[in-house]
Amino acid sequence: MEQIDHLWGASPDTAEGVRLEILLTLVDAYEEAHHAIPPSDPVSAIEFMMEQRGLSRRDLEPFIGSRARVAEILNRKRALTLPMIRRLS
Known part of the structure; x- marks a missing residue:
């Protein structure tokens, strides 16, 4: 070094x-x-960005869909779709 x-x-x-x-x-x-760093979990990455930017679940609705859909994604009951990922990025 x-x-x-x-x-x-x-x-x-x-x-x-x-x-x-x-x-x-x-x-x-x-x-x-x-010391390999494993890839991050998509939901964990979203939660980290929400925390860093001071966002709430409601702020994700335009990108993911309804309040129920956001809850399903963040509770890991439904997978992100490619269009959701594109809108989030």
Whole structure:
């Protein structure tokens, strides 16, 4: 990590830049093998964004549908559809 800090900002077409790229690739491979982050649950991601933006379930109705449909999605009783995902994004 010290080497990466030292080489940070090196031009890609220099020896330092190539060394930095190799070190970053090695760190990425190590982290993927030993500390992989699983994909997030879609409902958890929605709840996180709601919390971050101060949104309520009612605020999701234009994107998901009725109040009942929003409740079904957030209670994991119904899956998100592709059109819902597109509107939410």
